[in-house]
Amino acid sequence: MTAIHLENLVKRFGAFTALKTMDLEIRDGEFMALLGPSGCGKSTTMNMIAGMEQPSEGRITFDGRDMNGVAMGRRGVGFVFQNYAIFTHMNVYDNLAYGLKVRGTPASEIDRRVKAMADFLQLTPMLDKPSAKLSVNILQRLAIGRSAIVEPAIFLLDEPLSNVDAAFRAVMRTELKHLQRQFRQTMVYVTHDQLEAMTMADRIAVMDHGVLQQVGTPLEVYNDPVNLFVADFIGSPGMNLLKGVLADSDRGLVADLGALGITAPIDPALSATARKHGIREVVYGFRPERVVLAGAGQGIAMPVTFIERIGARTVVHFGDGEQRVKAVFDNDVAVQTGETVHVAVEPGFARLFDAATGVAIREV
Amino acid sequence: MSMLATEEKISVTGDLSTTGTRIEDGGRRLGLMLTLPAQLLVLFIAVFPLLMQLYISLTDWSPLDGIGWWQAYELWNNFANYTDLAVDSRFWDALGRTALVMLICVPAEFLLGLGLAILFMDNFAGKRVFYSIMLIPMMVVPAVAGYMFFMLFQSGGPVNDIISTLIGRPFALAWLSSPGTALIAVMIADIWQWTPLMFLILLAGLVGVPEDQMRAATLLGASWSQRFRTIVMPKMKTIIIIALSIRVIENFKIFDTLYIMTGGGPGVATETISVYIYKVTQQDLIWGYVAAIALVILIALSILVSLAISRMNAAKEA
Ligand SMILES: Nc1ncnc2c1ncn2[C@@H]1O[C@H](COP(=O)(O)OP(=O)(O)O)[C@@H](O)[C@H]1O
Ligand SMILES: [Mg+2]
Numbered sequence: 268m269t270a271i272h273l274e275n276l277v278k279r280f281g282a283f284t285a286l287k288t289m290d291l292e293i294r295d296g297e298f299m300a301l302l303g304p305s306g307c308g309k310s311t312t313m314n315m316i317a318g319m320e321q322p323s324e325g326r327i328t329f330d331g332r333d334m335n336g337v338a339m340g341r342r343g344v345g346f347v348f349q350n351y352a353i354f355t356h357m358n359v360y361d362n363l364a365y366g367l368k369v370r371g372t373p374a375s376e377i378d379r380r381v382k383a384m385a386d387f388l389q390l391t392p393m394l395d396k397p398s399a400k401l402s403v404n405i406l407q408r409l410a411i412g413r414s415a416i417v418e419p420a421i422f423l424l425d426e427p428l429s430n431v432d433a434a435f436r437a438v439m440r441t442e443l444k445h446l447q448r449q450f451r452q453t454m455v456y457v458t459h460d461q462l463e464a465m466t467m468a469d470r471i472a473v474m475d476h477g478v479l480q481q482v483g484t485p486l487e488v489y490n491d492p493v494n495l496f497v498a499d500f501i502g503s504p505g506m507n508l509l510k511g512v513l514a515d516s517d518r519g520l521v522a523d524l525g526a527l528g529i530t531a532p533i534d535p536a537l538s539a540t541a542r543k544h545g546i547r548e549v550v551y552g553f554r555p556e557r558v559v560l561a562g563a564g565q566g567i568a569m570p571v572t573f574i575e576r577i578g579a580r581t582v583v584h585f586g587d588g589e590q591r592v593k594a595v596f597d598n599d600v601a602v603q604t605g606e607t608v609h610v611a612v613e614p615g616f617a618r619l620f621d622a623a624t625g626v627a628i629r630e631v
Numbered sequence: 632m633s634m635l636a637t638e639e640k641i642s643v644t645g646d647l648s649t650t651g652t653r654i655e656d657g658g659r660r661l662g663l664m665l666t667l668p669a670q671l672l673v674l675f676i677a678v679f680p681l682l683m684q685l686y687i688s689l690t691d692w693s694p695l696d697g698i699g700w701w702q703a704y705e706l707w708n709n710f711a712n713y714t715d716l717a718v719d720s721r722f723w724d725a726l727g728r729t730a731l732v733m734l735i736c737v738p739a740e741f742l743l744g745l746g747l748a749i750l751f752m753d754n755f756a757g758k759r760v761f762y763s764i765m766l767i768p769m770m771v772v773p774a775v776a777g778y779m780f781f782m783l784f785q786s787g788g789p790v791n792d793i794i795s796t797l798i799g800r801p802f803a804l805a806w807l808s809s810p811g812t813a814l815i816a817v818m819i820a821d822i823w824q825w826t827p828l829m830f831l832i833l834l835a836g837l838v839g840v841p842e843d844q845m846r847a848a849t850l851l852g853a854s855w856s857q858r859f860r861t862i863v864m865p866k867m868k869t870i871i872i873i874a875l876s877i878r879v880i881e882n883f884k885i886f887d888t889l890y891i892m893t894g895g896g897p898g899v900a901t902e903t904i905s906v907y908i909y910k911v912t913q914q915d916l917i918w919g920y921v922a923a924i925a926l927v928i929l930i931a932l933s934i935l936v937s938l939a940i941s942r943m944n945a946a947k948e949a
Binding site: 317319338339340341344345346348350352353354355356357365366368369370413414417 | 853
């Protein structure tokens, strides 16, 4: 139960800058996900919060206390490593008990708490087993239990589910959220899997190439990505992004989508911003989930190139040279490959980005 | 992920072995036949000298007797070598001295080596150079080391010079010719020469301690000494036992450097088992007796080592 504040955090490894001026406020008791592709600096950020790495610039505060120079053992941080770092020479019980033992907790209390934790994580039958031979799923729970048992104020998890199988991952997503609700710690969760971030986190910090792109609730980053990277990275499939040029018309400002031969009207509020900044080249974006079939003569007419069924959802790929569009329907949809279909974007769900900078054009 | 891969591999080999049982039965017999000559040869090489030693040790045979060793049974002496040995105080003194040297040198080498290895886990300026320097003593030929320490410990030698400077008055102890100090000088030489080996083995062990587990322990609040006791030591158990076993066996046989420094003297002040055996063999030429000594020591050492190995296996299972 501690607020974490990263202020102008920079991390360099020699000449390589792994993290560029990161500013992030993680609230007390919040479940924050650090989301980004591999190598974007998520682990580096976590390691600095834990004190395993020292920032090159900037500082980290816990509830306003500067953590610079505070040893990692004294930060009150629980850390679940990507590879779990289980003590392989100990059995499950001793792994769970470790944090309490080194604190000099009385043996009777250690026993009580280890058994309670084992019960909570369904590790009771394994308590006497040597930990070197456990399956990944069990190691993963053990790693969480070993950190959680000392009730750290801050809980950091570095891709804890990346090694476990899909079915177990779904179970653990629920369990982790449950665990956090129960202990009310501030939780920072690193993942490259947006599904994990979207389902568990209170807020998501999206990162790319060592730069923090956007911080917001799952719905905020999903609905209103601040730039093309977030628009494309969040959602599966990502946002449809069509190149266009802004032009005046009798309907006000419109985006001329070129080859598609149509013009999309632009929201007056966004038009004002675009006009103010003199933006002409834009990217017109909309979520595949917000595509609807339109009547003939309406919307964008495009041939269906491919139909993909993912569980109950149907992903329809439309293509026309450079400009490609994907649409996601909750159920089966009456289109066929090769057929030309008219599609439209639900009103209010189109987004506009400056093609030159990739930044979203917002109301001012 | 690696764990998943191993599980897969295991199941694959499992399949193969079930279909291949028939081939395997024949294969095992063929394998035995093919390796039998080599196995017999190894057995012969390893066991023959021992059997010969056992045989000689039961006789009064000596190379000066003018009969071949195979005829030694003519000199059968009803276990006299062993009964003599039981009451040979020079032997028991030498054994005690050897044990004393071992009990001081091996722990000293272990602690110094461990301390140095821990220092070398951190980065410091000139680490590579120090590392090379550290290993030099181990590479010095023992005979050369013997002469070196012989010079160092002369009454007018550098060791006394340094002590004189430190205490501010002349100091001229004849280290190697005083019964009280000769053994100390010998042990210092042994520690100097063999600490690097300990260092090298223990450093390999320390490097092998998984860093993430150390970090996990730190994050759980373990202090340096707690981490050392609960993570480093258990992980290094096997390698420590190996290092100690090597040094215990080697140190028990301490001879070359020592012999050049003191010749086992003054008197018998530095006479260890090896020196005693050497003297009995070379000077007294009672080979049957020597064979008995050697056999007793071999058995004693074997028991020591197998104890160490069983400890090691226990450690591995835990
Ligand atoms: N100790 C290090 N030395 C040099 N480069 C590093 C080190 N740790 C991480 N990096 C680099 O920093 C970048 C970010 O790494 P990391 O934070 O581990 O990414 P991820 O987001 O996948 O966790 C990567 O390009 C990585 O190669
Ligand atoms: Mg990482």
